[in-house]
Amino acid sequence: MLQMLKHLKPYKWQLTWVFLFSLAAILFELYLPTLMADIVDVGIVNQDVPFILKTGGWMLLCSLMAILLMVGVSYFASRVSLGFGRDMRRKLFVHIEHFSLQEYEKFGSASLITRTTNDVKVVQDVINMMQRMMTRAPLMLAGGVLLAVSRDSQLSLVFLAALPVLALVIFIVARKAIPLFSALQKKTDRLTLILREVLTGIRVVRAFNRVEFERSRFNVANEDFCDTGIKVGKLMALMFPIMLIIMNFTNIAIVWFGAIRIDQGDMQVGNLMAFIQYAGMILMSLIMLSMAFIMIPRAQVSAKRLNEVLATNPMIQDPEKQATTNHGRGVVDFKGVTFRYEGAEKPVLEGISFTASPGETTAIIGSTGAGKSTLLQLIPRFYETDNGAILIDGVNVKDMQQSTLRGKIGYVPQKASLFSGTIAENIRYGKEDATEGEIYSALETAQAIEFVEKKEQGINSSIEQAGANLSGGQKQRLAIARALVRKPAIYLFDDSFSALDYKTDSKLRNALKTETSGATIIIVAQRVNTVKDAEKIIVLNEGEIVGIGTHEELLKENTIYQEIVASQENGEVSA
Structure with missing residues (x-):
């Protein structure tokens, strides 16, 4: 996958804007819980309506700025990912055109079609997701942890119990997903091969009354692909409920221990509300990272298949120096x-x-x-x-x-x-x-x-x-x-x-x-x-x-x- 990233060099300025816009949007979002805490602890406690309205106005402005910046992130991320897909398809097509027949026979036309379309789309989607999540999630995680600890360092100990469990879930799912994603791409090749053979040889299929046989052959490959896809889907479906359960239990623990600290006078209500929001941001960033870590293995499989094509040097190469010939004879x-x-x-x-x-x-x-x-x-x-x-x-x-x-x-x-x-x-x-x-x-x-x-x-x-x-x-x-x-x-x-x-x-x-x-x-x-x-x-x-x-x-x-x-x-x- 890292080899694929070198193809993003032409888009370094767009990537820079994605990072800067994400950083600015997260700063605005991280400031919102602090403003809300001020409204509760200062405005509501002191019944200071002008302060509430003024701080609420700042909250609206911060929210609007965060939205506009995230629109900018989506725009530049889409341009980068779609541009990468276009460039990669072009590079593959041009490179494949220079293959000798030995290289064509090595990969097979069905596999080359799948790699040029499906595999490029997988990597393209992951690059799009990485720009949005892999940039946003670490910044939000770091900012959320820093501000949560600054609000209440003792209550932050709750994360020491939640984070290892989340990390373990991500590790287990990723370990099971990688071989399944690899098998899924190979089964896509098989499906494309059978479909291409039937479509190009339809006259022969009908002439020998082999329609049912080909239908059966396609169904076997299709069911095999479907079963593997369902296994991947089950893994993904299982992960998110577990994440949400961990997230909700973390929130329960924060409210429980936060209420005790408020009762003891060590914490204010506004601070607890802000802490809960920071906890939500931390856990949401971890969920985003987990989604990225789950999708990256599939992209790694596709990237490996693309690199195999690009790394295959045509057996037949032009000489460095052109030999002179007699034009027009043809002996x-x-x-x-x-x-x-x-x-x-x-x-x-x-x-x-x-x-x-x-x-x-x-x-x-x-x-x-x-x-x-x-x-x-x-x-x-x-x-x-x-x-x-x-x-x-x-x-x-x-x-x-x-x-x-x-x-x-x-x-x-x-x-x-x-x-x-x-x-x-x-x-x-x-x-x-x-x-x-x-x-x-x-x-x-x-x-x-x-x-x-x-x-x-x-x-x-x-x-x-x-x-x-x-x-x-x-x-x-x-x-x-x-x-x-x-x-x-x-x-x-x-x-x-x-x-x-x-x-x-x-x-x-x-x-x-x-x-x-x-x-x-x-x-x-x-x-x-x-x-x-x-x-x-x-x-x-x-x-x-x-x-x-x-x-x-x-x-x-x-x-x-x-x-x-x-x-x-x-x-x-x-x-």
Whole structure:
């Protein structure tokens, strides 16, 4: 939690005003019992009405000033806490954006969402509460004790019995609450994960009639979260009655022993009334502190989770000095590349070496799980290689700025990812300043112009989140157009034609030859029909290259490729 406080540096002046306003408000509040005691002991005893009215006026003024100052405290405390929440969400978002895929997989998207929203809100609320209570309560406690002792030091001994009991209650509750708060946040992650899986996979859930199963799974996680929340609620609910009982018994003891001292002539009635009010302030400040001590453990859990994200340095870093490259060529060299996923028993790719040159298409084919998509994702440094090197125009990708490297690449992922907005906005994701002419040209090459023009608003037609209002083939073609509008030196197509029919696939590949004639094209595909016209076909099997050549060469010499062709041969592909 202390690490979180360093993020409050930009708000030091607001925090200063919170402290000063709280101090001034408490001084006015602490003065009120003294004025009341004077009214009773001087005004009422001497029947001095002007003194009563004058002192009462001072009491009203002190109360009004205390109220105005506390409004100021609330205003500045809210600005600080809300500003902290805004800044922290921004820092997390920017930091997460720099994560490699290894870091994303380490935390999981559901956990990152929970940390960026729920955990930030918890810490934000506690910072707000700390400004109001942790500033006010200690000052009120110190002032109340000092003035109570000054009124009657012997009667103040009552607090020696009450305070240890209060401290014990706070300690017991906090000790039980900390592990529960930690479990609560983890169960929030689990709940978010299940909810996200069901919402994103709703078609699969319904297609396999697993609605009841998912409902049951969600109910288990929901009930688990609820049970833990109830336990926390019971602890909080139990604490306050105990506090009030201790507070009321303390007041009874003060009145009892105070009455004895008044009867003995050692204390005046006004002093006893003032002492009771100071006792109330002391006990109320302790209750406020106890609330803070109960909430701080939860904030500590959330702060720890936030610090875990912020303290995680991305595995993939930009070099201190940018290497110089030849612009526009796009030669891709793999030299003995090996890659293993974290926790995997064996490498997913091992000893990969090949060259993809400008003006030719390099296709990668192999069985499912052979490592084709992983190989493609190593080029833009989504993952970091374990051994070997990947060179772009003779420069190791590790020696290039990520922005420079990815600026050379037009990447079309296996799963077409579109964003809510218009078609034009999604295409301009590839090139921010793309003109309408460039957009239409990219759409035409990607064989998407026909269905786009049929829409009432054309390229200004809306796309729902994740392209929910488009078919799989339409999404793939828009994703291809997004890469084409960039006109990069290197095109990476990760099984990007799988949702297209053979006719559209063939027209698209023919259009690509003209549009990308001077660029390096690397295609990952499952269908032989998609790769057979490539100048170079790389056959992957269990993470290793088992053949490189043209379609005709591999068909004669490579057993694995022959098996792939035979498994797909149904009239579309023939020897």
